[in-house]
Amino acid sequence: MTEQPTFSISLSGGPALVTVRREVDGVAIAASAAKPHRARLERTLDAFAEARPTWTDGSSIDTGWCSLTLRATAEGLQVVAPAFDGDPHAGTSPDLSVPLAVAEGWDDVRRAARVEPAPVRFDDRITAVVGWERCTRLTMTRDAAPEPGDSGWLIEPHESEPDRLRLDDRERLEAWMVQRLKPAAIRAAVLPPAYGAMLELDGIRIVVDLADGSVRSHGML
Numbered sequence: 001m002t003e004q005p006t007f008s009i010s011l012s013g014g015p016a017l018v019t020v021r022r023e024v025d026g027v028a029i030a031a032s033a034a035k036p037h038r039a040r041l042e043r044t045l046d047a048f049a050e051a052r053p054t055w056t057d058g059s060s061i062d063t064g065w066c067s068l069t070l071r072a073t074a075e076g077l078q079v080v081a082p083a084f085d086g087d088p089h090a091g092t093s094p095d096l097s098v099p100l101a102v103a104e105g106w107d108d109v110r111r112a113a114r115v116e117p118a119p120v121r122f123d124d125r126i127t128a129v130v131g132w133e134r135c136t137r138l139t140m141t142r143d144a145a146p147e148p149g150d151s152g153w154l155i156e157p158h159e160s161e162p163d164r165l166r167l168d169d170r171e172r173l174e175a176w177m178v179q180r181l182k183p184a185a186i187r188a189a190v191l192p193p194a195y196g197a198m199l200e201l202d203g204i205r206i207v208v209d210l211a212d213g214s215v216r217s218h219g220m221l
Contacts (some may be wrong), residue, residue, distance in 0.1 A: 001084065004084065017095060024049050028076025030094075037100040046077065064119035065102045065175075088122055088176050101170065105187035106220075113207040113216040118192035120151040122176040126189070128155035131165045133181045137200050140185065141210065144193035151175060153189055160196060187221060 013036040020041050022029050029048060041043045047061050048070070049210040057072040065195045069092065082088030084098040110117045120126070127150075132138060137158035146152035155178070157165050179186040188204050190199040197217070203220035 001184050014091065015097070019143050020045055022049065023076075027052075027055060029055075029070070030073075030076065030078070031079035031096060032094050032099040033100050034095075037097060037104065040100040040104055041096065042159045044100070053066075061100050063103055064106070064117070064121070065099050066122045068096065068099065082122060082176075084122070084176055084180070098176075098179065101183070102186055105183065106190040107203075108221055109187050109190050109204065109207070109217075111196070112221055113191065115192055115195065117190045117214070120153070120175045120186070120189045122174065122179070123128045123149075124175045125149060126151050126152040126155065126175055126178050126185075127170050127172050128178070129157060129165050129167055130169045130171050131163070132157060134163065135161050135165075137161055137198065137205075138182075138185070140188050141194065141196045142191065142193045150187060153192060155185060184221075 018035045018038050018041065019030055019032040019034050022045055025058065029045060031041055031045055055070060055077065058069060060067040060069040066079055066082050068079050071080050078094050079096060080092040080094050081096050081099050083093040085093060099187040104116055106119060117155065132155050135157045137160055139156050139158050143155050144150035156167060175186060182202060184199050184202045184204050189197065191197060191207065194209065194211050195208050196208045197204050205220060206215060207217040209216050
């Protein structure tokens with residue numbers, strides 16, 4: 001297997017995107033994401049390169065959060081993901097920034113808390129108290145035996161919140177919707193059942209093992 005890597009940078013209305021291009025055994029493959037995710041982008045192409053014999057239009061690898069799929073273009077193959085800047089059920093996008101950011105956040109959390117990851121998929125449901133997105137501090141807890149398609153996660157206002165929400169007034173959101181509103185909640189969602197987290201602004205302040213009450217991580221993640 002031979003590879004010839006190149007990359008380019010493009011600017012748009014959002015963050016600058018970097019596109020990494022490689023030629024593997026005579027077939028061109030490209031992937032794009034925001035510049036901070038360049039290293040993860042390279043690792044993504046490494047994963048596809050290892051599967052070179054199986055490449056076809058529609059071949060994919062699974063990240064836990066979503067599938068990354070190869071699509072044929074005039075230049076070769078482009079890696080695409082669900083369109084998280086719109087409706088991920090309705091289309092795809094060459095911008096891999098969201099799934100790569102989720103993967104990086106999960107790595108940080110599992111290392112800090114020293115846990116085996118239990119990822120949620122982008123279309124898994126998360127239960128939240130209505131108005132949760134207005135809170136500065138939130139608590140998250142996970143049911144050990146959720147229904148199929150449900151992550152088991154519950155998001156509630158922290159007890160210190162001055163805006164008293166009705167705790168029995170709840171909504172169910174798909175995980176990608178939560179990620180769009182508060183990315184820290186999806187970073188915490190990699191924790192397994194019987195763990196909880198306290199969020200502050202868009203960071204994870206504390207991770208707790210609910211079985212024994214021990215703090216597994218303290219400090220912003």
